[in-house]
Structures are given as structure tokens and as C-alpha cells.
Amino acid sequence: MTVxxxxxxxxxxxxxxxxxxxxxxxxxxxxxxxxxxxxxxxxGVLFLAPLVLVVWMxxxxxxxxxxxxxxxxxxxxxxxxxxxxxxxxxxxLKYTAITTVLLSAVALGLALLVQERGPGIGFFRxxxxxxxxVGFAAAGLLFYGMxxxxxxxIDPMLQALGITSEPVKWIGTPDMALFSTIALVLWRxxxxxxxxxxxxxxxxxxxxxxxxxxxxxxxxxxxxxITLPLLRPTLALMLILSVTGSLLAFDQFFVFxxxxxxxxxxxxxMVIYRAAFFRFDLGGAAAMSVVLLVALVGLxxxxxxxxx
Amino acid sequence: MRRRLAGISLLGVLTLTAAACxxxxxxxxxDGPVTITMWTRAATQAQSERLVKAYNSxxxxxxxxTVIPTDNYQPRxxxxxxxxxxxxxxxxxxxxVPNYTSQGLFMDVTDRIAALPYKDALAPxxxxxxxxxxxxxxxxxxxxxxxxxxxxxxYTKAGLDPEKGPTTxxxxxxxxxxxxxxxxxxxxxxxxxxxxxxGGCYVFTFWPSVWAAGGQVMNPEGTTxxxxxxxxxxxxKIYRELYENKVTGPTTKEEQGPTWTGxxxxxxxxxxxxxxxxxxxxxxxxxxxxxxxxxxxxxxSTFVGGDSIGVSATSEHADAAWEFLSxxxxxxxxxxxMAKNKDVVARTDLAGNTYSAEDxxxxxINSLVARGQTPYxxxxxxxxxxxxxxxxxxxxEAVFGDASKIPQLNAxxxxxxxx
Numbered sequence: 015m016t017v018x019x020x021x022x023x024x025x026x027x028x029x030x031x032x033x034x035x036x037x038x039x040x041x042x043x044x045x046x047x048x049x050x051x052x053x054x055x056x057x058g059v060l061f062l063a064p065l066v067l068v069v070w071m072x073x074x075x076x077x078x079x080x081x082x083x084x085x086x087x088x089x090x091x092x093x094x095x096x097x098x099x100x101x102x103x104x105x106x107l108k109y110t111a112i113t114t115v116l117l118s119a120v121a122l123g124l125a126l127l128v129q130e131r132g133p134g135i136g137f138f139r140x141x142x143x144x145x146x147x148v149g150f151a152a153a154g155l156l157f158y159g160m161x162x163x164x165x166x167x168i169d170p171m172l173q174a175l176g177i178t179s180e181p182v183k184w185i186g187t188p189d190m191a192l193f194s195t196i197a198l199v200l201w202r203x204x205x206x207x208x209x210x211x212x213x214x215x216x217x218x219x220x221x222x223x224x225x226x227x228x229x230x231x232x233x234x235x236x237x238x239x240i241t242l243p244l245l246r247p248t249l250a251l252m253l254i255l256s257v258t259g260s261l262l263a264f265d266q267f268f269v270f271x272x273x274x275x276x277x278x279x280x281x282x283x284m285v286i287y288r289a290a291f292f293r294f295d296l297g298g299a300a301a302m303s304v305v306l307l308v309a310l311v312g313l314x315x316x317x318x319x320x321x322x
Numbered sequence: 323m324r325r326r327l328a329g330i331s332l333l334g335v336l337t338l339t340a341a342a343c344x345x346x347x348x349x350x351x352x353d354g355p356v357t358i359t360m361w362t363r364a365a366t367q368a369q370s371e372r373l374v375k376a377y378n379s380x381x382x383x384x385x386x387x388t389v390i391p392t393d394n395y396q397p398r399x400x401x402x403x404x405x406x407x408x409x410x411x412x413x414x415x416x417x418x419v420p421n422y423t424s425q426g427l428f429m430d431v432t433d434r435i436a437a438l439p440y441k442d443a444l445a446p447x448x449x450x451x452x453x454x455x456x457x458x459x460x461x462x463x464x465x466x467x468x469x470x471x472x473x474x475x476x477y478t479k480a481g482l483d484p485e486k487g488p489t490t491x492x493x494x495x496x497x498x499x500x501x502x503x504x505x506x507x508x509x510x511x512x513x514x515x516x517x518x519x520x521g522g523c524y525v526f527t528f529w530p531s532v533w534a535a536g537g538q539v540m541n542p543e544g545t546t547x548x549x550x551x552x553x554x555x556x557x558x559k560i561y562r563e564l565y566e567n568k569v570t571g572p573t574t575k576e577e578q579g580p581t582w583t584g585x586x587x588x589x590x591x592x593x594x595x596x597x598x599x600x601x602x603x604x605x606x607x608x609x610x611x612x613x614x615x616x617x618x619x620x621x622x623s624t625f626v627g628g629d630s631i632g633v634s635a636t637s638e639h640a641d642a643a644w645e646f647l648s649x650x651x652x653x654x655x656x657x658x659x660m661a662k663n664k665d666v667v668a669r670t671d672l673a674g675n676t677y678s679a680e681d682x683x684x685x686x687i688n689s690l691v692a693r694g695q696t697p698y699x700x701x702x703x704x705x706x707x708x709x710x711x712x713x714x715x716x717x718x719e720a721v722f723g724d725a726s727k728i729p730q731l732n733a734x735x736x737x738x739x740x741x
Contacts, residue, residue: 077425077426078400078403078404078425078426078427079403079406079425079426079427079635079636080426098710162573163572163573163576164572164573164581181572183576185576186575186576272519272578272709273709273710274519274578274709275519275575275576275718276715276718276723277709277710277715280710284710285710287397288704288708288710290397290400291396291397291400291401292396292397292703292704292708293701293704293741294400294421294425296404
């Protein structure tokens with residue numbers, strides 16, 4: 015059928031078999047290029063050009079002012095000697111694993127809670143999503159203030175309720191700093207991820223649930239045999255967004271913990287930022303960025319294949 | 323219709339291209355008044371604003387000041403330098419200046435400085451750090467010295483002599499402990515406080531005690547750390563005991579820097595090291611004493627901090643920029659703007675001026691400029707100020723953790739200094 019259509023299209027004169035294309039076709043082709051041009055310019059200027067520049071920087075010793083000097087593969091070889099970056103890789107992976115699992119569970123729970131239409135559901139959907147409208151840096155400062163041992167309201171509240179007997183060192187120990195940051199991320203992103211899952215849940219036809227119920231399936235069976243399998247593409251999207259976002263974590267640690275205590279919450283992007291803007295090692299920072307980019311592309315390709 | 327759409331698209335692309343390639347309209351007429359751009363960090367915003375306001379009201383050329391959050395200042399300078407978009411003049415924390423000059427960010431102003439009649443009276447520490455290979459690049463902009471502040475009311479309540487501040491670090495610890503014991507029962511008053519998770523705070527407040535004892539923290543070239551030497555470890559030990567005996571405020575260990583000076587003006591701290599610029603920010607009814615920082619057994623010194631300022635290497639208005647910079651260190655600006663507002667003057671020949679004579683605290687701080695030190699190191703920021711740098715780890719282990727790690731961490735500091 016397809017072959018016939020294509021042939022008939024050719025016969026109808028869309029593109030002649032011999033000789034130069036007619037003026038009308040040439041005009042359509044030019045129009046196509048023109049329509050694509052604004053986007054192509056934006057992609058070229060804002061994505062491709064910086065990408066090429068970063069790769070080129072990673073192959074050079076790149077001072078703030080003055081000419082660059084080619085030193086490949088020196089910047090890449092130095093990465094293995096950077097103990098801070100090596101530690102940051104393992105910390106970021108640990109943070110990504112914990113955050114992704116918790117975020118998925120909380121977002122799915124919230125989505126299931128507000129899935130059905132009913133009185134007050136709109137309020138809860140809005141309430142759960144609202145933290146997503148707060149900027150990440152602002153959210154970091156908010157948590158810093160809320161959990162501050164000197165003037166934050168959380169400690170006095172917990173003590174008044176008898177839950178704790180003395181101020182909790184929310185960002186004073188490595189474990190507490192990590193989990194306080196994860197709490198911040200859950201608060202900030204659970205609602206947004208809930209929204210993504212909600213669209214997936216609402217795309218599942220009601221008839222499928224009705225058929226399952228009439229066949230005698232219980233709530234648990236419906237969830238494991240229908241909801242989860244049909245939600246798989248949406249879950250995959252959420253996982254990819256969560257893993258990518260977590261591996262690129264910066265604001266939450268930069269603002270909230272500043273990498274402390276004792277460098278226990280330093281993410282990979284923080285090390286790159288430090289190399290570029292505190293050590294002025296632009297070539298080294300570019301090399302680490304390229305490594306991170308390649309790892310991200312590889313990981314996302316793998317995840318898309320597995321979750322498809 | 324399609325042709326019209328295509329035409330609109332093409333126009334859009336051309337407009338974008340034209341906008342991207344535009345000159346930005348920054349050019350000035352050759353002989354008219356010039357507006358130069360200036361950047362400063364928020365920490366010295368008040369002083370910069372006062373200077374710029376006075377200059378703009380009395381000169382044909384104008385200065386457009388941009389204040390950038392202190393924590394974000396160094397990255398902004400780096401990004402602007404990389405894009406060759408530095409302002410005409412910019413101030414910088416004096417300890418970062420050697421790195422900036424080595425990166426070629428400042429214009430060489432050696433000959434212009436040599437023409438100043440008071441060139442030998444410019445703050446020596448600031449001038450030393452603005453010199454590279456015998457060439458000079460910066461002028462002192464603001465001076466901020468570390469000194470001990472004590473709360474006279476709390477001293478009286480604790481039975482201490484309110485007119486007699488500590489003269490040794492050991493005495494400082496005794497005073498702080500007495501205040502904690504006598505007044506700290508309800509957690510509203512604490513003996514002392516310091517920024518326990520802030521590298522810059524440690525160097526600013528602890529190192530003067532080392533210098534006062536005759537020790538050093540680095541070699542003169544700034545390439546070898548001496549922070550494992552007895553002069554430094556003795557200071558760490560005294561502060562460690564204060565922490566272990568709960569004489570320090572409860573958040574001392576976590577204090578990252580932004581709020582470390584906030585507790586003393588509220589009357590919550592007995593005695594602590596702080597920047598001299600806090601003098602003008604104290605409540606009017608608060609009775610305070612100020613003295614130089616001492617070593618464990620005596621002596622006195624201070625960390626001469628603050629900002630230096632220079633013409634950026636990419637400025638197209640070097641003459642106008644220098645006219646402003648040289649005016650900021652003139653008698654008029656230093657006395658009528660800086661000294662009048664209780665700021666430390668940038669010239670030693672103006673230390674005893676009409677305004678400082680009115681306040682013995684200011685007179686004392688001015689007199690410390692020539693006696694204090696500003697350590698020199700090309701890699702200072704990444705080693706000592708950066709929260710991920712090796713110094714903060716050493717200081718925290720020495721004060722709160724495993725002090726036996728000091729030699730190993732000191733070697734990491736040296737490695738960072740030599741990168």
C-alpha cells in the first residue's frame with residue numbers, strides 16, 4: 015500500500031524522474047529551510063557552538079585572558095588524580111540512587127491519591143505541585159532558615175511536641191546533611207513528578223480497569239498487573255528526568271550545605287564549578303564536563319533501551 | 323501566504339543575527355564626559371557607594387557602580403574575564419589580587435602610582451599584594467582588620483573589669499570561660515564565637531595570634547604551608563578547649579560565614595574576634611571594647627583584609643578609570659568620606675585625622691594597619707577560602723576532630739599552594 019502511494023505520488027508529478035525540479039518544488043524546499051532556520055540558529059548558537067567550544071577547551075590549557083595552549087590529553091589524565099572529583103562521583107551516584115527511589119515512590123503515592131476526581135482533589139493537586147513553583151536556590155535558603163539551629167522554627171516545634179530533646183544538627187553531620195537535602199528535593203520535586211505520573215495514569219482507559227474488576231481482580235492485582243505495566247512509559251520518562259537531574263545536582267548542595275560538612279556533600283557539578291570559577295582551571299573543568307556529558311548520554315541511552 | 327510566512331521567518335533570522343552582531347552601543351564620544359563601569363562585592367558595598375556618590379557629584383566623568391553578592395563575586399569576575407567583559411575598574415578581596423594579577427586581569431599602573439605624591443603612604447600590605455615582578459597593578463580600596471571586640475556590659479555582669487580587654491589569647495579564653503560560667507546558664511549568652519565551618523573566618527581570626535607570637539603561616543613566597551608548626555597548633559589547641567568546654571556558641575561548628583558576626587551586636591557574646599568594619603554597625607547604646615588580637619602569651623597583630631582596586635586589563639577608558647581611582651585615595655576622599663564614617667583609611671600618613679581622634683577605637687584600628695599582615699599566595703582563594711579547599715579540613719580537624727591529621731592535611735595545603 016505504501017509502495018503504491020509513493021509511486022502514485024511520483025507519477026502525479028511531485029518530483030519528476032528526469033531533469034531539474036520544477037520551480038514550485040524548489041520554492042517549497044527553500045520554505046522548509048526557512049521555517050527551520052530560526053530553530054536551527056538557536057540550536058546552533060546555544061547548544062552546538064558551546065558544545066564544540068567546551069570540547070576544544072578540554073583539549074587546551076585555557077587561561078582567563080590570553081591565548082590557549084594545546085595540552086591534550088593532559089586535562090583528562092588529571093581527572094583521575096582529583097580526589098575531590100572521585101569522591102564526588104561516588105557521592106553523586108549514592109545521592110542519585112536514594113533520591114530516585116524515594117522521589118518515584120512519593121510521586122507515585124501522591125499521584126494515586128489524587129488520581130480520582132472528587133471534592134477537594136483540585137486543592138490537593140495544587141498544594142502538592144506548589145513547591146515546584148519555588149526556585150531551587152530560594153528553596154535551599156528556605157530550608158536553611160527553617161532548619162537553622164539558631165533561629166529556625168523546626169527545632170522548637172519538635173521539642174515542644176516532645177519528639178526531640180535538643181536541637182538536631184540538620185546539616186551538621188554528613189548523613190544528616192544528605193538526608194536533609196533529600197528532604198528538600200522531595201518537597202521541591204514530588205509534586206512535579208506527581209503531575210507527570212498523573213498524565214500517565216489518566217491515559218489508562220477506564221474500560222481496562224472495569225474489565226479487570228469484572229474478572230475478579232483485587233486492588234493489588236489491578237495495581238501490579240494493570241496500572242504499573244501501562245504506566246511504564248511515563249515511569250521511564252520520570253526516571254530519566256530524575257536520574258539526569260540528580261547527576262547534575264548543584265543548586266541544592268551549593269546553597270543548602272555548601273558541600274559540607276567536611277566535603278561530605280560535594281556533587282560532581284560543584285567540583286566542576288570550583289575548578290572553573292575558583293581555581294580558574296577552565297580546561298580541567300571542561301574536561302570533567304565532557305566526561306560527565308558522555309556518562310549521561312550513555313546512561314540515558316541504556317535506560318531508554320531497558321525501559322522501552 | 324506561505325511566501326509571506328517565509329519572508330517573516332527570514333526577517334526574524336536577520337533581525338536576530340543583526341542583534342547578535344551589534345556593537346552594544348557602548349562607545350563614548352572622544353572628548354565628552356566618560357561613564358566608567360565599576361564592580362564591587364557586597365561586603366564593601368557601603369564604602370564603595372559613598373565614594374562613587376561623592377565622586378559623581380563633584381566630577382564631570384561618572385562612575386556606574388554594580389554591587390555583586392560576595393559569595394558570587396569571584397565566579398562573576400572569572401566569567402567576565404573569560405568573555406572579555408570586565409568592567410573598567412573592579413575591586414577585589416585583597417588576598418585574591420595576586421592571582422588576578424598573575425592572570426593578567428589588571429592593567430599595569432606602576433607609572434601612574436609613581437606620580438602620586440603620597441605613594442609611599444599607601445597601605446603597605448595592600449600594595450605588596452598588588453605588586454607582581456616589580457610592577458604595580460592595584461590601589462587599596464577598603465581596609466578591614468581583624469580585632470577582638472568585648473561586651474563591657476557582659477564583662478561587668480560576670481565580674482570582669484569592663485575596661486580591660488584580653489592581652490593574651492590565654493586571657494581571652496579565661497574571659498570567655500568566665501562569661502560562659504557566670505552568664506551562660508540559660509543559653510542566651512555565650513563566652514565566645516567563631517566561624518567553625520568557614521575557611522576565610524579562620525585565617526582572618528586565628529592567624530593574627532600566630533603572627534603576634536612571632537610565627538608564620540606560610541613561607542614568604544606563599545608556596546609552603548607552616549600550619550602544622552607549634553605557633554599554629556598552640557592557637558588551635560586553645561580554641562579547641564573552648565569548644566570542648568562549651569564556651570563557644572552552639573552553632574560554632576556549623577557556621578559557614580554569612581552570620582558569624584551577627585550574634586555579638588545582639589549582646590549574646592562576651593568576647594570574640596571580628597572585622598573592624600563591624601565598629602560602625604554596633605547598636606549605639608552598646609558598650610564595647612576593641613583591642614588588637616594577641617598571641618597565646620602576648621604580642622599583638624591583625625589580619626589586614628579588605629579590598630584592592632585596579633583598572634581592568636580590557637578597559638577602553640584607562641585615563642578616566644585612573645582619575646577615579648587616584649581620587650579615592652586622595653586626602654579629600656580618605657578623610658571626608660572614609661574616616662568620617664569610621665572606616666579605616668588607606669594611607670598611613672592620614673591615620674591620625676580629625677575624625678579618628680574623636681574615637682579611640684578608630685585610632686587604635688588605624689594604628690594597626692602598619693603592624694598587621696596580609697599573607698601572600700598565588701593560590702590563596704582555592705586553598706584557604708574555598709569550602710572544598712584543604713585548609714578548612716585542616717582547621718576543622720584541629721578544632722573539632724582528629725588533630726593528629728594536621729601534618730597530612732598541611733601537606734595537602736602545600737600541594738594546593740604549589741599548583
